[in-house]
Amino acid sequence: MVKSKFPLGLLETFLFCLVVSRVFAVNSDEAQAAISRAESKMGLAHKSVLEAEKAGANVSSLLFKLNNGLMLLSRAHMQNRTGNFSEAVNFANQCFESLNGVEIEANKSRDSAVIERNQKMLISVVGLGFAVCAVLYVGVFGWRFFKGRYYKRVLKMKLGVQASDSR
Amino acid sequence: MTLDEYKTLFITLIMALILIAASPTLGFILPFPSRERFSELWVLGPGHMVENYPFNVRVGREYSVFVGIGCHMGGSTYYAVYVKFRNSTQPLPNATTSQPSPLPPFYEYQFFLMDGEEWERPLTFTIQNAQFHNRSAFIGDISINDTLFTVNCSSTWDSDDVGFFYQLFFELWLYDASLQGFRYHNRFVGIWLNITG
Numbered sequence: 313m314v315k316s317k318f319p320l321g322l323l324e325t326f327l328f329c330l331v332v333s334r335v336f337a338v339n340s341d342e343a344q345a346a347i348s349r350a351e352s353k354m355g356l357a358h359k360s361v362l363e364a365e366k367a368g369a370n371v372s373s374l375l376f377k378l379n380n381g382l383m384l385l386s387r388a389h390m391q392n393r394t395g396n397f398s399e400a401v402n403f404a405n406q407c408f409e410s411l412n413g414v415e416i417e418a419n420k421s422r423d424s425a426v427i428e429r430n431q432k433m434l435i436s437v438v439g440l441g442f443a444v445c446a447v448l449y450v451g452v453f454g455w456r457f458f459k460g461r462y463y464k465r466v467l468k469m470k471l472g473v474q475a476s477d478s479r
Numbered sequence: 480m481t482l483d484e485y486k487t488l489f490i491t492l493i494m495a496l497i498l499i500a501a502s503p504t505l506g507f508i509l510p511f512p513s514r515e516r517f518s519e520l521w522v523l524g525p526g527h528m529v530e531n532y533p534f535n536v537r538v539g540r541e542y543s544v545f546v547g548i549g550c551h552m553g554g555s556t557y558y559a560v561y562v563k564f565r566n567s568t569q570p571l572p573n574a575t576t577s578q579p580s581p582l583p584p585f586y587e588y589q590f591f592l593m594d595g596e597e598w599e600r601p602l603t604f605t606i607q608n609a610q611f612h613n614r615s616a617f618i619g620d621i622s623i624n625d626t627l628f629t630v631n632c633s634s635t636w637d638s639d640d641v642g643f644f645y646q647l648f649f650e651l652w653l654y655d656a657s658l659q660g661f662r663y664h665n666r667f668v669g670i671w672l673n674i675t676g
Contacts, residue, residue: 355659358557358591362656365555375555375591382589389587390626429507436504443500451493458489462482 343397346404347388350411354381357411360418369425374418381410518556519549519597520651520666535642536672538609544670546649547599550592557654559661562586562602564621566634567644572667579650579663585621585628604647611676616643618674634674642673 357378365371388403480488523545524531533542550556561584565571572580592598607627608619614636621630634643648669652661 355654355656358654359656361555371555372593375593378591382591386587386589390628393585394626394628433504433507436507440501440504444497447493447496447500451489451496455486455489458485459482462485 338398338401340392340395340397343388343392343400343404346401346408347385347392350381350385350388350404350407353408353411354378354385357381357414357418360415360422364418364422364425367422367425368429369418369421371418371421374414374421377410377414381407381414384410513553516552518552518558518651518653518664518666519547520560520649520668521547521549522649522668522670523547523599532670534671534673536606536674538606538674538676541603541605543601543603545599546588546602547597548590548592548651549597550594552653553594555591555593557591558589558598558664559652559654560588561650561652562623563648563650564618564630564632565646565648566632567637567646569632571646571648571669572650572663572665574665577663577665579652580648580667584650585630586623586626606672606674609674609676611643616674618645640673642675645672645674646670647672 361371361374361378364374384403384407388400388407391397391403392400522532523529525533525543525545527545532544536542546560548558548560550558561579563580563582563584565580565582569582570580572578586602588600590598603624605622606618606620607622610617610619615633616636617633618630620627622628632645634645636642637644646669648667651664651666653664654660655662
């Protein structure tokens with residue numbers, strides 16, 4: 313009885329291991345899908361960071377996060393090429409998770425950069441208005457003052473000429 | 480000078496002052512002319528100089544080079560560097576048609592660079608699983624930065640230059656947001672290897 317149970321137990325263990333390995337094995341398609349998912353998220357994060365940068369935000373901290381994600385994505389690609397699909401999925405998922413919140417942060421940076429830019433522009437336009445008024449005011453009064461002095465000088469010159477002619 | 484001449488001088492002076500005062504505001508409205516946008520790609524030898532590149536390469540021995548990129552694209556740029564391996568008859572990228580080499584990459588770097596930034600990484604490689612038969616050679620694997628890749632690349636004996644010649648080359652690609660993928664940036668560098676047993 314004991315003798316007949318041993319091979320049966322061995323067979324059961326073998327079948328269990330086979331089923332478990334089949335269930336948890338990762339194939340090329342799954343690895344590719346995980347990489348595509350990570351790439352897609354990277355593309356969206358990159359787009360948001362570019363928009364923030366165009367709006368004038370400082371994106372160096374966001375680029376640092378993106379570079380960390382890219383390092384993981386490159387590893388996922390290479391593990392996929394070498395046929396190590398479970399590691400490829402692992403790195404791709406790590407990349408995906410590392411990009412969580414980057415888009416939101418980039419959008420916040422973009423919005424605050426746009427607000428800051430608009431405020432700066434408003435201050436600049438108001439400042440320009442004052443500056444133009446000041447220059448025109450100084451110009452008009454300066455011109456009047458200069459014109460007055462000019463006439464006085466010219467009149468003095470004429471008197472001087474007449475005096476020399478009378479001699 | 481007559482009064483009219485003084486008047487012209489005065490108006491010119493006032494206009495110039497107004498322009499100077501308006502320049503910060505004009506910066507918000509008028510686009511500044513952009514400079515030329517380009518990227519640099521280089522390979523340096525193990526001493527971080529343009530010399531002593533690995534050439535006569537022995538199977539199983541480790542060699543190193545440095546790969547670098549300089550970004551002058553006017554903003555942050557998403558780069559990929561694909562490492563490829565070929566024999567002397569396999570195609571290189573075509574600079575005229577801006578087409579990359581059709582050979583598949585076996586190693587890659589991906590990274591972001593801001594305008595004016597540089598990126599450089601060491602790359603160590605070891606030729607493994609090589610076979611030599613009379614006038615032909617077959618390279619099975621290359622280990623790059625301690626990761627083994629299968630290349631399966633054969634070559635015939637070059638009697639003019641005396642050796643089995645292969646090239647390890649690096650292609651520069653840029654991420655194109657409109658394509659949602661990478662496009663070849665029409666830049667590549669490579670080093671020739673004379674592989675011996």
